[in-house]
Amino acid sequence: MISEHMQKILNIGLVPLVVLDNVKDAVPLAKALVAGGIPIAEVTFRTSVGGDVIAKMAQEVPEILVGAGTVHDVEHAIEAVEKGAKFIVSPGLNPQVVQWCIEHNIDVLPGTVTPSDIELALSFGLEICKFFPAEAYGGVKTLKALAGPFANIKFMPTGGVNEQNMNDYLALSNVVAIGGSFMLPTKLVKEHKWEEITKLCKSILTKSIRTA
Numbered sequence: 296m297i298s299e300h301m302q303k304i305l306n307i308g309l310v311p312l313v314v315l316d317n318v319k320d321a322v323p324l325a326k327a328l329v330a331g332g333i334p335i336a337e338v339t340f341r342t343s344v345g346g347d348v349i350a351k352m353a354q355e356v357p358e359i360l361v362g363a364g365t366v367h368d369v370e371h372a373i374e375a376v377e378k379g380a381k382f383i384v385s386p387g388l389n390p391q392v393v394q395w396c397i398e399h400n401i402d403v404l405p406g407t408v409t410p411s412d413i414e415l416a417l418s419f420g421l422e423i424c425k426f427f428p429a430e431a432y433g434g435v436k437t438l439k440a441l442a443g444p445f446a447n448i449k450f451m452p453t454g455g456v457n458e459q460n461m462n463d464y465l466a467l468s469n470v471v472a473i474g475g476s477f478m479l480p481t482k483l484v485k486e487h488k489w490e491e492i493t494k495l496c497k498s499i500l501t502k503s504i505r506t507a
Contacts, residue, residue: 300381301402301423303360304335308465308505310451310474311496312364313338313348320484321351325359327489328478331496332506337384337474339364346374353379362402369395376401384474386427388412393419404451408432413445423449423471430455435463442469462504 297305304310311328313336315321328334336359338349345363352361362382363375369391372383376399383396388405396403397419406427407413416424426438429452433440438450452464453474461477464470478499483491500506 297422298402300360304382304451305471307333307335307500308472308503309333309461309478309499310335310337310362310453310472311478312453312474312476313479314341314476314481315344315348315484316342318344318347318351320487321348322355323487323489324479324484324492325352325356325361327492328496329356329358331493332500333478333496334359335362336360337362337364337382338380340367340371340375341365346371346378349375349380350378366392368392372396372401384425386425388415388424390415390419393421407450408437410441410444413441413448417445417448421448423451425474426450426452428454429464430460434460435467438464438467438469442467445469458499458502461499462502465503465505 338345349361352359361380363380364384366372366383366385372392372395382402384404386406393403393405404425407416407424449469449471451472451474456473456475457477461473464473
């Protein structure tokens with residue numbers, strides 16, 4: 296059964312990947328995403344302030360759906376949820392992380408890329424997984440091939456997905472959303488060009504076959 300939070304992701308079909316070095320950027324970035332019509336943020340633990348960024352966004356911008364990315368272990372999953380994350384994303388499938396999320400009714404999108412990964416995900420009863428790194432593992436062609444034997448699972452491709460190929464992915468029946476940093480170019484974030492990020496998000500929404 297798809298949760299309310301996952302349904303929001305499915306409705307928009309776009310999950311911006313957030314990598315911040317400064318907690319002060321959390322609130323203006325979240326507000327820029329909301330204004331741009333993509334009120335979703337997968338805040339990664341690639342930097343030391345990931346948990347604090349999640350907390351800031353969740354507390355001060357309630358309109359945004361905040362999740363945690365690059366979650367490698369249960370400890371980070373617990374930290375993320377305690378700080379306000381509503382979904383967990385990981386680059387691979389860590390059984391302990393998946394089990395903890397299931398037991399605590401937290402949406403989890405573990406990374407899968409091989410049939411064996413997908414079989415393991417199915418054994419946990421998962422309906423949606425991350426497909427990562429998408430382009431490096433055959434992208435659209437591979438996802439089309441997986442649709443036959445794995446008709447009961449959907450994917451969120453991330454890794455090499457961009458504005459130019461996003462609709463190739465979104466057109467697939469087994470793709471529910473795409474993730475990536477292309478909605479938040481590093482240069483714009485570093486230079487605090489929040490209005491330009493808002494404009495870019497709006498532009499991407501108009502080009503997306505899911506929301507155009």
